[in-house]
Amino acid sequence: MPNNTPIFSAKNVVRTFGSGKKLIKAVNDVSFDIADGEIVSIVGGSGCGKSVLAKIMLGLYTPSSGTFEYEGHKITNQKDHWNEVQFIFQDPFSCFNQFFTIRSQLEAAFKIKKETLTPQQISDRVDAGLMAVNVAPKDIEGKYSFELSGGQMQRMLLARIFALRPKVLLADEPTSMVDACVRANILDYLMKLKQELKMTIVFVTHDIGLAYYVSDRLFIMHEGKIVDQGKPDDVILKPTSPVTVQLLDDIPEIHKEWIKR
Amino acid sequence: MTTPVFEVENLSLHYRLRFGAKVHAVTNVSFTMQPGEILGIAGESGCGKSTLVNGLMGLFIPPLYPSGGDVKVAGESLMNRTPQDIRKNVLSRKVSMIPQGAFNALNPTRRVKDIAADVIAAHEHGVDRASTHVRLLERFKLFFGKDADHVLNSYPIQLTAGERQRSVIGISTLLNPEMVIADEPTSALDVSTQKVVIKMIFDLLDAGIFKTMIFITHELPLLRHVANNIAIMYAGEFVEKGTADQIVFAPKHPYTKALMGAMLSAEPGQKDRKPIAIEGAPPSLAKEIPGCRFSERCPVARPECRTKIQELRMFSDRLVRCDYAE
Numbered sequence: 154m155p156n157n158t159p160i161f162s163a164k165n166v167v168r169t170f171g172s173g174k175k176l177i178k179a180v181n182d183v184s185f186d187i188a189d190g191e192i193v194s195i196v197g198g199s200g201c202g203k204s205v206l207a208k209i210m211l212g213l214y215t216p217s218s219g220t221f222e223y224e225g226h227k228i229t230n231q232k233d234h235w236n237e238v239q240f241i242f243q244d245p246f247s248c249f250n251q252f253f254t255i256r257s258q259l260e261a262a263f264k265i266k267k268e269t270l271t272p273q274q275i276s277d278r279v280d281a282g283l284m285a286v287n288v289a290p291k292d293i294e295g296k297y298s299f300e301l302s303g304g305q306m307q308r309m310l311l312a313r314i315f316a317l318r319p320k321v322l323l324a325d326e327p328t329s330m331v332d333a334c335v336r337a338n339i340l341d342y343l344m345k346l347k348q349e350l351k352m353t354i355v356f357v358t359h360d361i362g363l364a365y366y367v368s369d370r371l372f373i374m375h376e377g378k379i380v381d382q383g384k385p386d387d388v389i390l391k392p393t394s395p396v397t398v399q400l401l402d403d404i405p406e407i408h409k410e411w412i413k414r
Numbered sequence: 415m416t417t418p419v420f421e422v423e424n425l426s427l428h429y430r431l432r433f434g435a436k437v438h439a440v441t442n443v444s445f446t447m448q449p450g451e452i453l454g455i456a457g458e459s460g461c462g463k464s465t466l467v468n469g470l471m472g473l474f475i476p477p478l479y480p481s482g483g484d485v486k487v488a489g490e491s492l493m494n495r496t497p498q499d500i501r502k503n504v505l506s507r508k509v510s511m512i513p514q515g516a517f518n519a520l521n522p523t524r525r526v527k528d529i530a531a532d533v534i535a536a537h538e539h540g541v542d543r544a545s546t547h548v549r550l551l552e553r554f555k556l557f558f559g560k561d562a563d564h565v566l567n568s569y570p571i572q573l574t575a576g577e578r579q580r581s582v583i584g585i586s587t588l589l590n591p592e593m594v595i596a597d598e599p600t601s602a603l604d605v606s607t608q609k610v611v612i613k614m615i616f617d618l619l620d621a622g623i624f625k626t627m628i629f630i631t632h633e634l635p636l637l638r639h640v641a642n643n644i645a646i647m648y649a650g651e652f653v654e655k656g657t658a659d660q661i662v663f664a665p666k667h668p669y670t671k672a673l674m675g676a677m678l679s680a681e682p683g684q685k686d687r688k689p690i691a692i693e694g695a696p697p698s699l700a701k702e703i704p705g706c707r708f709s710e711r712c713p714v715a716r717p718e719c720r721t722k723i724q725e726l727r728m729f730s731d732r733l734v735r736c737d738y739a740e
Contacts, residue, residue: 198606198607199607302459303459329602333632333634333676333677337676337689340689366689405638405639406635407638412609412616
């Protein structure tokens, strides 16, 4: 039986910080549904609330008002939630503990899973995860996080996702700290996750070019609100909001006039 | 022909490691810069861009050592000088740097105006605080307008990332240096803030506050708009150098082509054009490389590429380090 319950469903979600005169509405009255197997990008400038929204999806923040549901129920137990929803963050260097080997940390990630696996099964899954991102398991044998470059670290984070096989992946600016080559690589792996594991991916970025390339649907955020949404081609070709126009205008494209001197 | 502001001749740099091992991070880099020119340097992480920057400032802090070559700013050599001498007489005055992630470069416990006043006090003796503040306000008004007062009196944490980055650029260029080296000045900013920062850099250049600039980034589309000339760096050497349009629209070296292939854009119809990552990793520079340094990853490599060292040569109006460029 096909499951029609959306993965994430938000109704009038508001998240505020501070109080009184210093009250900030980081996420302001946002409603959307994300279906199973979709890649959705949330695009916006710094401080538009996109990371806060991602943290609400992770269950790290609870909405101040409105309802936010994962598969039709509220997120109450973070551990249960993270069994199915996993994440990669912007800075790969702060994601690993320097005192433990990469491999032991990849294996320790399985503690979050509900299914009980034997050490051999876990080891096999980690190997498969590493192979999926084109790293031979013996290359990182006994290595610590500081021995790898930024691009390799970002791959290790993706290897964890390939090994854990969660239902949903939240990627918060996974490419903003790496160079253009590694970025192309990471995007390839994200597409692979979608095709091979049918994963739902929420991709948070400020680069509308990236978002255009990977996603099935785009949300443009500005000052806590979703100001524009739709299929990438529609949003890019027929932007309905001045914010989208501005964002498109600000990307340096090789074929158009960008800045006047 | 006008005298170049900045001359680099066959600059080679290495890092000394334990047990006498050396990593030749930069090999035989040469270029000259004319007033008003912006040179863009692009390449992957770890290709030696940031090491080159230290060399260009003459700042050799162990384990980095020069292996040969010369760097001249307005005719004055920066080689064989102590870091103290370089800090006092060269940095900020002649060559100034905008570091990577500059918005974290400000001391969080001090106001922007105090940090800036320190730069002036460190280089000019007998300047009183009152006149310093007038000078600061005047300079910051150039790019902050009526917000200048607010920015100068704020602590870094009270400012947005863009304001912090612009403050750092303002402080770096306070003493009107001949040349500014910007190492990934916008890679941590969002696209809209990036545009504001680039606009400010252009304004400063047009106002004659600094004469030339080296702009380092891995974003080729951005470089096309910022730089006049672009040099592509791979494994410590320049592999191609030409005008911005030549490099972006008609790359000749296989590595430049691969880099352009890895770019993506939001232009309609580009969705099906897949960005292609370059397979493999750059070679280790701790060992001598017998042939072309890109040969291991090059899609059009021939057997002889692995044994024959390629030299930079003129090819259709630009410098290319590949005998088989077409």
